[in-house]
Amino acid sequence: MVVVQAREWGGVKWQTQRDHHGVMDPNRQIIVALDCDNRSAAQAVVDQLGDECRFYKVGLQVLTAVGSQFVEHLVTQGNEVFLDLKLFEIPNSVAGAVRAAGALGVSMVTVHSMGGTGIMAAAVDAARDYPDLRVLALTVVTSMIDSDLADIGVADSTGSQVLRLAGLARRAGCHGVIASPQEVSALRSALGGDALIVTPGVALPGESAAEHARPGTPRAAVADGASHVVVGRTVTGAPDPLFALRRVRANLSAS
Numbered sequence: 001m002v003v004v005q006a007r008e009w010g011g012v013k014w015q016t017q018r019d020h021h022g023v024m025d026p027n028r029q030i031i032v033a034l035d036c037d038n039r040s041a042a043q044a045v046v047d048q049l050g051d052e053c054r055f056y057k058v059g060l061q062v063l064t065a066v067g068s069q070f071v072e073h074l075v076t077q078g079n080e081v082f083l084d085l086k087l088f089e090i091p092n093s094v095a096g097a098v099r100a101a102g103a104l105g106v107s108m109v110t111v112h113s114m115g116g117t118g119i120m121a122a123a124v125d126a127a128r129d130y131p132d133l134r135v136l137a138l139t140v141v142t143s144m145i146d147s148d149l150a151d152i153g154v155a156d157s158t159g160s161q162v163l164r165l166a167g168l169a170r171r172a173g174c175h176g177v178i179a180s181p182q183e184v185s186a187l188r189s190a191l192g193g194d195a196l197i198v199t200p201g202v203a204l205p206g207e208s209a210a211e212h213a214r215p216g217t218p219r220a221a222v223a224d225g226a227s228h229v230v231v232g233r234t235v236t237g238a239p240d241p242l243f244a245l246r247r248v249r250a251n252l253s254a255s
Helices: 039-052 060-066 068-076 091-104 117-127 146-151 158-172 181-191 218-224 241-253
Strands: 002-009 012-019 030-033 055-058 080-087 108-112 134-138 176-178 196-199 228-231
Touching (some): 039 060, 039 068, 039 241, 055 068, 060 068, 068 080, 068 091, 091 117, 117 134, 134 158, 134 196, 146 158, 158 176, 158 181, 181 196, 228 241
Parallel strands (some): 134 176, 176 196
Antiparallel strands (some): 002 012
């Protein structure tokens, strides 16, 4: 049996699906990134995964190549969609994009926390008409390291910057944050138990983390307090995506 639990973080209510033991539904805790350049490739992954995956990330690549109709299709088929827009614009434009995301029926949309409190607050306010839409603040992208921050004038470490931006996100009313697996433990301690913490940059033991500079395993991320993990080529680039997804789930539940 799956129950819906209403929680509140940053003054905004959100919902998670958990079983009667209070455990997150694993079919919705793992988010598969559909980083494809055409609809047929993306749909092929969805078809192969079937009912064993019910949460997909649609990023800029597939959204630009395919369009919003594919997002609506995924939602109509009973899937949740994490629309990873990384919005970083004037507040009015960000609000408009969030309302458009809500109208598509997506479950999550991202705004860039480095845009500041005004941008994040505008996103949260725009999402209020869509009770199932959660606004997540991207902290520091997982490909960046300390020297990359120094290039743009940030003297602090990535870990310190992630915590600072997460604090801004909380005060702006965001439902949670996006961060690498390596920051999850500190974020969970700082933000408490109700924040959504979504972690890209996960890889199975022995696999390449690709361009992610601050990676971790799915199991480690969840053990540290991540609410969701995002996997991409580990699944979509595998000869058998369903088998690969099952390996991720097995790692997630390993003791």
